[in-house]
Amino acid sequence: MTGSRSGVLELAVLGSLHENPLHGYELRKRLNTLLGMFRAFSYGSLYPCLKGLLTDGLIVEEEPPDDVVLGRRSKIVYKLTAEGKERLQELLTQAGPSSWEDESFGIHFAFFRHTEAEVRLRILEGRRSRLEERMENVRTALARTRERLDSYTLELQRHGLESVEREVRWLNELINTERAQAADKSQSERGERPDSGE
Amino acid sequence: MTGSRSGVLELAVLGSLHENPLHGYELRKRLNTLLGMFRAFSYGSLYPCLKGLLTDGLIVEEEPPDDVVLGRRSKIVYKLTAEGKERLQELLTQAGPSSWEDESFGIHFAFFRHTEAEVRLRILEGRRSRLEERMENVRTALARTRERLDSYTLELQRHGLESVEREVRWLNELINTERAQAADKSQSERGERPDSGE
């Protein structure tokens, strides 16, 4: 129980290193590119996380390609261990609040390629109900508010609601696509060959 | 130099208490309603902030309406002092990175009613260039990326960019409205009476 990492970062790091070994600086760049407009990690959280993953044996420093002259040590390249891969699989399997909250949804989505279809669906649906719940809260809170609000506040509310509604529509499309794919798949498994399988 | 509050919270609290005195619990509810989908404050940050504002003399505990039986003390109602109002004005006057970053823009916007037109415009424009800069970074980072990304990552990027573009369009509309109002005003100040002055 040595490392108590944050879950989000753990998945982000393990997932990135699974694609190929990396050193801290580049790892950060990759992640911040991957997550684009959604999140940005800082070294102050990245390095402690790497340290924890090391002590837990989920990653190791990669050996330099032995023809390198000794006395050089600038880059520290990390790669996954077998345990690390196992842990990553575990993280990719669980769908729960920690996979559809604001901070973590982006990461989980970014690694959907490695996630089972059923889990993908549950995460998307979880995210959707999370957003709908939030809209509901805001709407009832608004309704309970006695004094009417000024136009700027109202505009802020309107824009916020509209943004979230837009994200819900986006999720709906994704969910439909996933369902359609699942249907295709089960059809083709029954031997019906739906043209060309991806 | 007693209090070193976070700026965002300070504005949020002072601004809310300016409308009417409140106690902590309700203050939090108000703020989280006001900011709707954008932010949520926790007690762990709110109470320390109130404490700091107290010691700096920007707020005081309101006297109970003296017919109340003594020995009662459950609610602690805070209200602004003269210094607090001054400080609030100061916060509402400054337009800078701390007013258009993600965490703080919503609060500043929510109190635009109390903000001068010129400051409003600078904050909106600052926010817009912040978002454009971020889009630019993502786009160039994407362009530099060698390996092509899987469809989920791509979809995430697309959705992110689209959301930000949408917010930029929203800002453009607001900026145009502000400019038009400023023009109206300067016209009416030159004595041209444009129908009904607000």
Added chain:
DNA sequence: CTGCAGATGTATCAGCTCGATACATCAGTC
């Protein structure tokens, strides 16, 4: 009238994250 469940209300703490900073190394370049 009693008790008890749920909203109201104040307060704190461990753990985590951010932003800043420090300090090396490396590539290009005039």
Added chain:
DNA sequence: GACTGATGTATCGAGCTGATACATCTGCAG
């Protein structure tokens, strides 16, 4: 050959979150 900017590792103070504790008030079922 030394300056500049990108690359790279690492830490720290300050602040925030989520959880938790605990007290009070209100409604209402038994």
